[in-house]
Amino acid sequence: MSEQIHYIGGQWVAGEGHGVNSVDPAKKQEIWKGSAASSAQVDAAVAAARNAFQSWQHVSFDERVAIVEKFAALLGEHKARLAKVIAMETGKPEWETATEVGAMMGKAAISIKAYNERTGTVENAMPLGKAFIRHKPHGVVAVFGPYNFPGHLPNGHIIPALLAGNTVVFKPSDLTPMVAEETVKLWQEAGLPAGVVNLIQGHVETGKALASHNGIDGLFFTGSSRTGKLLHEQFAGHPGKILALEMGGNNPLIVKDVADIDAAVHDIVQSAFITSGQRCTCARKLFLQNGTQGDAILARLIEVTRNISVGHYDAAEQPFMGAMVSAQAAGMMVQAQQQLLDLGATSLVELTHTDTDSGFVTPGIVDVTSIIDTMPDEEHFGPLLKVVRYDDFDVAIDHANNTSFGLSAGLLADSEADYQHFFSRIRAGIVNWNRPITGASSAAPFGGIGDSGNHRASAYYAADYCAYPVASVELEKVAMPGTLSPGLKF
Numbered sequence: 001m002s003e004q005i006h007y008i009g010g011q012w013v014a015g016e017g018h019g020v021n022s023v024d025p026a027k028k029q030e031i032w033k034g035s036a037a038s039s040a041q042v043d044a045a046v047a048a049a050r051n052a053f054q055s056w057q058h059v060s061f062d063e064r065v066a067i068v069e070k071f072a073a074l075l076g077e078h079k080a081r082l083a084k085v086i087a088m089e090t091g092k093p094e095w096e097t098a099t100e101v102g103a104m105m106g107k108a109a110i111s112i113k114a115y116n117e118r119t120g121t122v123e124n125a126m127p128l129g130k131a132f133i134r135h136k137p138h139g140v141v142a143v144f145g146p147y148n149f150p151g152h153l154p155n156g157h158i159i160p161a162l163l164a165g166n167t168v169v170f171k172p173s174d175l176t177p178m179v180a181e182e183t184v185k186l187w188q189e190a191g192l193p194a195g196v197v198n199l200i201q202g203h204v205e206t207g208k209a210l211a212s213h214n215g216i217d218g219l220f221f222t223g224s225s226r227t228g229k230l231l232h233e234q235f236a237g238h239p240g241k242i243l244a245l246e247m248g249g250n251n252p253l254i255v256k257d258v259a260d261i262d263a264a265v266h267d268i269v270q271s272a273f274i275t276s277g278q279r280c281t282c283a284r285k286l287f288l289q290n291g292t293q294g295d296a297i298l299a300r301l302i303e304v305t306r307n308i309s310v311g312h313y314d315a316a317e318q319p320f321m322g323a324m325v326s327a328q329a330a331g332m333m334v335q336a337q338q339q340l341l342d343l344g345a346t347s348l349v350e351l352t353h354t355d356t357d358s359g360f361v362t363p364g365i366v367d368v369t370s371i372i373d374t375m376p377d378e379e380h381f382g383p384l385l386k387v388v389r390y391d392d393f394d395v396a397i398d399h400a401n402n403t404s405f406g407l408s409a410g411l412l413a414d415s416e417a418d419y420q421h422f423f424s425r426i427r428a429g430i431v432n433w434n435r436p437i438t439g440a441s442s443a444a445p446f447g448g449i450g451d452s453g454n455h456r457a458s459a460y461y462a463a464d465y466c467a468y469p470v471a472s473v474e475l476e477k478v479a480m481p482g483t484l485s486p487g488l489k490f
């Protein structure tokens, strides 16, 4: 293991702060360690990015594209290795981490298209000249990533930021530093000039030092609503800095009148338990009709959930769920379940922390119908699904909307009229019909309302927050207008 874990101005350097490490939550082994960046090293990373911005902003778009495409090609060459490292740090099964690297590769072409379509140059003819809409980079931007998609989600900020001509200081989650290191090494190999991307590792204090740094022009964040709100407060009074927040959710999925019960249960499981429930888009509340069909769906859901395989990321027979990211995260899910039971919820399938030194938990389901009005509006970031039984569709939609979040929502129903009704009333940035509410496309905007985001959607719309528009009216020569304003004499 190298101690040189920070990439500043094109050099890998050792940290000057306290010790940091990374633990494989399935195998319970330390897999990476070093020392956090000191505040002087955060300063150095921002200064390196500022210095590199002077030239990177003037590098042609085609040259920037060439480096991004080279990076995507290197991701392809190193796909197996990167998928393995993501699995080791997060506990996610290798079938899933391979799809994460695939999404990282796909981000290049999508971001190039989005740059051109959303922030390219537009030319309009005028009677005496031309009007242009062009875009310019903000400057130095900080990128903060979460642990659940440690490759794909920071990449979803970094690639569009670089294409637009910004330089980056990247602060990954302290739970997934090794994925960040491997990724930045590929940027280096792709020929990115020194200082264009810088990597600093550390815990909350490193994040605070970067977020509060005077030298940054913007911050692109994916993570919890709690941290996002702190950043939002910190950015108050700085209208000149751009802040893009992609945060958590407390996402509803409603089921109404479906013919294929297994298909409905499949979409529920895929929505609630993929990635061991550690996706911001995961369904947290499932609304099932009272009556025989709701009973049948619930019975089948319980049966299928009990049979979900949970296992090691590298098992020959791949499990559906791997370990959660840490033993602590797993323990917090047990606590969350207990809190709901203490409030009066009923356990239908118990979530259990099978080995308390690891991140392994089994998926759980609780019936919260009796406490729907009193339970806290919290995101439980793990495989715990809350079921609510309902009689009236509109009441179910009201309950679904009764959250401060607004990231994803879905309806499983065979009637298109029911979907139109649902769509017109539900409040969320991602609204699906007869599909899981996880697995959003990079070719669409990705973001939520309320406590889920600050109206700066990512994915296809990331281009928007990576550049500012410049409107110009241009004539080749200074010329007298055809008509003079009243009161002027020449």
Ligand SMILES: NC(=O)C1=CN([C@@H]2O[C@H](COP(=O)(O)OP(=O)(O)OC[C@H]3O[C@@H](n4cnc5c(N)ncnc54)[C@H](O)[C@@H]3O)[C@@H](O)[C@H]2O)C=CC1
Binding pocket: 144, 145, 146, 147, 148, 149, 153, 171, 172, 173, 174, 202, 203, 204, 207, 208, 211, 222, 223, 224, 225, 226, 227, 228, 230, 246, 247, 248, 249, 279, 280, 281, 379, 381, 407, 447, 452
């Ligand atoms: N809307 C979206 O696109 C997504 C949202 N998420 C959300 O992310 C969360 C899980 O990720 P976590 O890594 O636990 O999020 P987190 O909020 O704990 O950490 C995110 C990043 O912020 C840094 N950080 C933490 N506290 C900070 C502070 N006070 N000042 C500055 N930086 C700080 C962390 O080191 C990390 O790099 C969930 O809430 C999930 O819903 C996850 C993926 C996608």
Ligand SMILES: O=C(O)CCC(=O)N[C@@H](CCC(=O)O)C(=O)O
Binding pocket: 103, 148, 149, 152, 153, 156, 278, 279, 280, 281, 282, 437, 438, 439, 440, 441, 442, 443, 446, 458, 459, 460
């Ligand atoms: O950012 C993109 O390119 C698309 C959004 C995306 O990949 N979303 C994933 C993961 C987000 C999460 O829950 O952490 C999804 O919707 O499953």
